[in-house]
Amino acid sequence: MAGNSLGSLFRITTFGESHGKGVGVLIDGVKPNLPISEEGIQKELDRRRPGQSSVTTSRSEADQVQILSGVFEGKTLGTPICLLIWNKDQNPKAYDSIRDLFRPGHAGYTYLSKFGIQDYRGGGRSSGRETAGRVGAGAVAKQILAKRGIEVIGYTKEVGGIVARKIVYENIEKNSVRCPDPGAAKKMIAKILRVKSQGDSLGGVVEAVVKNCPAGLGDPVFDKLEADLAKALMSIPAIKGVEIGSGFAAARMKGSEHNDEFYKEKKTGRIRTSTNFSGGILGGISNGEDIVVRVAVKPPSSIPKAQKTVDVRGKARTIKVEGRHDPCLCPRVVPVVESMIAVVIADHLARQSLLRGATSVSSIRKEIDFIDDMLMLLLGQRQDLVREVGRWKKSRRIPIPDPGRERDIIKKRLALAVEANLDAEFVRKIFHAVFEHARSIQKGA
Numbered sequence: 312m313a314g315n316s317l318g319s320l321f322r323i324t325t326f327g328e329s330h331g332k333g334v335g336v337l338i339d340g341v342k343p344n345l346p347i348s349e350e351g352i353q354k355e356l357d358r359r360r361p362g363q364s365s366v367t368t369s370r371s372e373a374d375q376v377q378i379l380s381g382v383f384e385g386k387t388l389g390t391p392i393c394l395l396i397w398n399k400d401q402n403p404k405a406y407d408s409i410r411d412l413f414r415p416g417h418a419g420y421t422y423l424s425k426f427g428i429q430d431y432r433g434g435g436r437s438s439g440r441e442t443a444g445r446v447g448a449g450a451v452a453k454q455i456l457a458k459r460g461i462e463v464i465g466y467t468k469e470v471g472g473i474v475a476r477k478i479v480y481e482n483i484e485k486n487s488v489r490c491p492d493p494g495a496a497k498k499m500i501a502k503i504l505r506v507k508s509q510g511d512s513l514g515g516v517v518e519a520v521v522k523n524c525p526a527g528l529g530d531p532v533f534d535k536l537e538a539d540l541a542k543a544l545m546s547i548p549a550i551k552g553v554e555i556g557s558g559f560a561a562a563r564m565k566g567s568e569h570n571d572e573f574y575k576e577k578k579t580g581r582i583r584t585s586t587n588f589s590g591g592i593l594g595g596i597s598n599g600e601d602i603v604v605r606v607a608v609k610p611p612s613s614i615p616k617a618q619k620t621v622d623v624r625g626k627a628r629t630i631k632v633e634g635r636h637d638p639c640l641c642p643r644v645v646p647v648v649e650s651m652i653a654v655v656i657a658d659h660l661a662r663q664s665l666l667r668g669a670t671s672v673s674s675i676r677k678e679i680d681f682i683d684d685m686l687m688l689l690l691g692q693r694q695d696l697v698r699e700v701g702r703w704k705k706s707r708r709i710p711i712p713d714p715g716r717e718r719d720i721i722k723k724r725l726a727l728a729v730e731a732n733l734d735a736e737f738v739r740k741i742f743h744a745v746f747e748h749a750r751s752i753q754k755g756a
Contacts, residue, residue, distance in 0.1 A: 313692070317543060320661035321455075323448040323654055327398075328430050329438030330406075335395040336444035338381070338451055340661060343389030347382050347454060352394065355450035358646040359443060364487035366503045367637050373399060374443055394447040398440070405633065406432050411622045412630050416612025423623070439548045439640070442647045449650020452657040460523045461656065465649040466491045467641040468605065470499040470515035471506070489645045499639075507638035514610040515641040517648050518603070521656060524591065526582075526599035528659040535595025536602075536659060543651040544606050549640050552607035556590020564588075571600075597659075604652065608644050611637050693745075694752060701753025711753045717746050 316324040320340045327334030353376055360374040361367060374396050381392030410431045413420045418437040422429040430436065453463065466483045467490045468475050475492035482491045488503070490496035499515075506513050529536025537555045544553050561569055571584035571593075584600055591602035613636040620630045637643065704711060721742050728738040 313688070317546070318654060318658040320665065321452065321654065321658040323445070325441055325444035325448075327396075327441065327444065328435040329398075329433035329440040330430075330435075331398060331432075333395055333397040334440055334443045335393065336448045338392040338394070338448050340658075341381070341387045341389070341392055341451065341455070343387055345387045345455065345458075346385055347387055347392075347451060348385070349376065349378060349382075351454055352376050352378075352447055352450040355446050355453070355646055355650070356396065356443060358484075359446045359643050361635075361637075361643070363642070366487050366500055366507075366639055367643055376447055392451060394444065394451075396443050396447065409630055409632065411624075412628055413620050413622070414612065414630060414632055415618045415620055416609075437548060439637075439643075442547060442650075445547075445654075446646050446650045449646070449653045452650070452653035455657050456653055456660075459525070459660070461525075462522045463519060463649045463653050463656070464522065465489075465517060465519035465645040465652075467496075467499070467645060468516040468518040470639055470641055471502045471513040473498045473502060483645075487642060488639070489642045503639045510615040512610040512612075512614050512637070513639045515608050515639060516605055517608055517641055517644050518605045519645075519648050519652055521591065521602035521604075521652060524597050524599070524602055524656060526597055528656065528663055529592065529596040530662070531595050535592075536597055536655075537590070537592045537595060539655050539659070540602075540604060540652060543655050544604065544648060547606070547644065547647055547651060549609050549611070549644065550606045551609050554605040555592060556603055557588040558590075558605060561588065602652075604648075606644075606648055608640050611640055694748075697749045697752050698756045701756030704753065705756060711750055717742075720746075 315326065316322060318340070322339045324337045324339075325335070326337070356374045356376055377395045377397075379393040379395055381388055381390050417434055419429050419431060419434070422435070422437065433440065456463070464480055464483070466475070466478070466480075467488050470488060470490075473495055475490050475495040477492040477494075479491050482493055482496075483489050486493065486496040486500070488496050488499045490499055503513055529539070540555065541553045544550055557564065557569060569588045571586045571589050574583055574585060575581070576583050581599065584598065587600045587603065589598065589600070590604065591597055591600040613632040615631050615633055617629050617631050620628055622628050701711065703709075721739060724738055724742055725735050728735050
């Protein structure tokens with residue numbers, strides 16, 4: 312299944328399902344000889360783990376991390392780091408009675424539509440349980456960022472219409488909703504528990520700030536820093552929107568109000584902005600100010616209230632989702648949001664080092680290795696599609712070879728080769744080899 316990896320030079324791949332044996336992450340692109348604290352990783356996972364309080368799920372998971380590779384005697388080896396978290400308190404039998412029903416708000420129907428199979432046990436791969444691997448990767452990224460003085464701070468900004476007005480970072484971990492405003496936190500907790508007792512759930516807003524991020528991270532056009540942040544954050548289960556800086560409020564402002572005016576700081580000589588409506592990013596590139604991000608977190612979909620649905624055959628049914636579920640996701644989403652931001656910033660730091668020539672040839676080779684990996688994945692996808700075409704041809708008694716189509720493909724690719732400054736004969740040989748392989752695959756389909 313594609314779409315399990317994120318990043319270019321600092322690259323993560325998560326694995327595992329909600330009620331499978333375990334979840335985890337593979338992290339590639341970490342330089343050797345960097346001190347990595349297993350305790351630091353565990354601390355972040357403890358912030359995300361279930362069963363923390365009355366406003367989170369009662370599923371009891373210790374989320375004890377095991378470092379399987381990439382770290383020796385507390386230092387990175389420069390090889391892939393694999394983190395594993397075993398599932399200890401999974402209860403797949405709780406889903407047996409609704410295995411053939413599509414849970415409203417969940418991905419069962421869309422997964423079945425795409426793959427022809429679904430893991431009905433708590434959502435499988437689409438479950439929030441998958442984010443444990445992300446937090447493990449984020450913990451490693453945070454330790455890398457800390458050496459540059461960069462800090463990522465997340466907190467619950469809003470729950471059920473109750474908004475934190477006072478932002479005091481020291482208060483975040485002092486309450487179960489991770490809200491920086493103690494007064495707002497009490498109201499949030501009371502409302503979550505009240506709605507929970509009614510068999511319902513609440514959504515909210517999580518805000519995060521990146522402090523001491525250097526100017527110059529991010530690339531123009533498609534690899535803008537805010538674009539990569541938005542993709543990473545929108546990939547988190549339950550996130551329905553992302554704002555950078557002023558976000559949607561910018562639509563209600565004048566240019567004279569929204570523009571961040573520049574000035575030179577006397578003490579440091581740094582170029583600064585007097586306001587920060589841009590959220591620390593201009594033209595897709597960080598400007599040295601705080602990066603400010605907000606995400607909209609939907610109310611959890613698994614609720615015990617009766618809801619209308621259909622089963623896998625399309626028959627109308629009624630469903631009540633029992634079991635252990637969060638009444639509000641914000642408290643546990645906070646460390647996930649921080650982690651995804653840290654991963655993106657770490658990746659862009661690595662890219663910037665490569666761009667400015669501050670790295671060794673080994674870093675360039677890692678970039679080449681990444682491209683080679685992508686080539687292998689794409690060739691694998693092509694092979695699967697070719698096999699499907701072969702089955703389709705056989706079922707209709709259509710000849711496998713198609714010389715006319717092969718000639719057209721080569722003609723188009725040779726035109727692209729000129730634009731990419733590639734040797735035409737090299738490209739021709741590649742596609743002849745690809746076609747020969749495709750024919751053998753189709754014959755055996």
